[in-house]
Amino acid sequence: MVRDKVMRKLREGQFLRAARGILHTPPVQAADDGVILFSMIGTKVLLPYLVAVKSLHAHLRRGRVVILDDGTLTAADKAVLARHLDHPRIIPIASVETGPCPRGGTWERLLTILDLRRDAYVIQLDSDTVTLGPVPEIADAIAAGRSFTLRGGTDAEILPMDEVSARARASAGPGRVHVQSAIEQAMEAMAIPGHPGLRYARGCSGFAGFAPAPSGRALAEAFSVEAERLIGRARWEEWGSEQVTSNFVIANDPDALLLPYDRYMNYWNEPIAAGTGFAHFVGTFRYHGGAYAAAARAVIAALGR
Template sequence: MESLAQRVIRKLRERRFAAAARAIVATPPVVAADDGVVIFSMIGTRVLHPYLIAAKSLHARLRRGRFVILDDGTLTGADKAVLAEHLDGPEIRSLCDVDTGDCPRGGCWERLLTLLELRRKSYVIQLDSDTVTLGAVAEVAQAIAAGRNFTLMGDASVALRPVEAFAADLAGIPEGAHVQGRIEAVLHRIDAGLPTPRRYVRGCAGFAGFAPGGLGREVADAFSREAMALLGAAKWAEWGSEQVMSNVIVANEGDLLLLPYERYMNYWNEPALGGVSLAHFLGTCRYHRGLYLRAAREAMAALAG
């Protein structure tokens, strides 16, 4: 639990970041390319400027792709005008138009199901708005060229493993545990039309690549039906189930690339970023030490030339 002093400091850092992030609109617009690569995100008005930092900093390093955005329902007309100007007329879809079928509604499921539609013909990169690209992304470019999935690892210890290994690790997990652990404990009992032998990785959907074709929403629907039968609909609908589904898909298609953690990292309150190419400032530690602000300013300076 945060103390009052900690909450005050976090709020001050958040406001300072929001004020600084507005400078992204002073950087040159992106020139998008319809080259078979889609950079895809779900956003709302609250993260407009952080998202532009994420999107423009990645595109500047990758130099590929066009943008597709899933509007969470809060983007204003003014927001859409800014996005059109800075991202070369991105395609904007509405969350309320997504049919979730047998999958839960909410919890980013609409984002994943839209991604699975987009990947029928394109290489899709799922990009969270709280990422900042600071260096070369050669591994990402190589994965795209080779038609390989990639994922940011949850932490440095992550490995691609058989689903049975997770069942052994999580034997006896209590019913009240987080949905991620609960479903990982029974992955070996789920078929859902997945290839065998089945594998799993604790990746991070904040930055992940999905090669064209591959597993589609029929697998997500089938997986959800089996997961609900095992855990119950309420548990499977909890926040985090979509992350598991994303991990299942990237792990069971060909030769998955686990991005090297020393250069593609989740920020867990480390004292420094080192020489990272991309950092994901996830909510737990987003504003700690002021490193998100520092990274954003560095990225915006590079974009400004």
């Protein structure tokens, strides 16, 4: 256990040394073109975030940056962000009202995105992601006004709610299940007035696009109220409920897109195939094999040209 923690810190240090090169790359030139690149960050993820957002912008060539400050960004951090990201808008997390939805667990992030999408196409980007190559599917989704999400796994698909519940019950193990499984099992009992034929997909909110919609956060709030009714407030406030809601909102947008997993992947300590455009270095294996550091070095070298 102790050895594992030491190894993780050593690998994290290796990554951060590689990521420091992002500070020597040219700044982003923002464009008020209807696209927002959005993330919630704090001081601990400043360098990986810059790798994430600069690598995406380099391939997308669209948008301006908006940041939700988790409360830890320092004056020095904000100066770095201003210099590298063309003076992004920074929103304090304490200013975000969550209404009937939980607080914490990245709910402020999702609700801010849904407020912003009233007037723009908003791309949610986690700091532990790297855009490795061209992303034509993202450009096409923006042009077509389609929302998208990273798949949670290769078999993810958009399904009717009753089928979601049946699959969740069939795959649930004994004992207490994660909040995601708990609400998925209960989805067949959901009823939101004015929204027949509800759907859901097991996506990953680490990378998701929200097409412009005047309704803002209304559907997410209605879903949250129903979820709380079905599984209880305490369960619904657990970590992971925000991702479930993000998945639900996107699945019920018109012609929503689940990104092809062979090009937009979650990293599970497996080789990154040639032609992969985007990788999400999830916490479990984030620093294994040096893949994250290698990806950061590669995009930094490309950005510096």
